[in-house]
Amino acid sequence: AYQALQTKVADGQENPLALIESAKFFEVQKFCSLTNHSWDGFWFVAGGKLWKSVPADLQQVITKHMNAAARKQRDDIARANIDVQKLLESKGLVFNTVDNTAFRRVLSSGGFYSQAKEKFGAEAWGLLQQYAGEIA
Incomplete structure (x- = not known):
């Protein structure tokens, strides 16, 4: 590199x-x-x-x-x-x-967050947001 x-x-x-x-x-x-x-x-x-x-x-x-x-x-x-x-x-x-706002907006509108929440489940998603803050 x-x-x-x-x-x-x-x-x-x-x-x-x-x-x-x-x-x-x-x-x-x-x-x-x-x-x-x-x-x-x-x-x-x-x-x-x-x-x-x-x-x-x-x-x-x-x-x-x-x-x-x-x-x-x-x-x-x-x-x-x-x-x-x-x-x-x-x-x-x-x-x-x-500024991660635009980055997160694109991820959200593209379905990334909903797919991740579905893949990992509501409990894991809740823990993630507990420590990282509201994601989507």
Whole structure:
């Protein structure tokens, strides 16, 4: 991607800020638009047979602490992104904050949100909106 940006074969890339910094993309691109259009998280999973063998009270303890660790990880990433953005700005990268209203309007009118709600179900959709705010 670095060489493609450098030679103008590509005029953009999509990566987390930490990778933009570590790959030195700031050397070959002038602008960065913060769209917040995707989110990557870590999944904690266990095989069904193993999980069912764990007593219910221990499942609750494990779930409680894994969820707490996940929230802490998300907070850590948010803080790291602020620090990396400041670092990238100090190296000359100009950040554009995108107004997501038009983007969300197109997704909504195209049926993306209704399809996602149907695919994942009302409970999951409710949890998403609980933490992300009203989506559609």
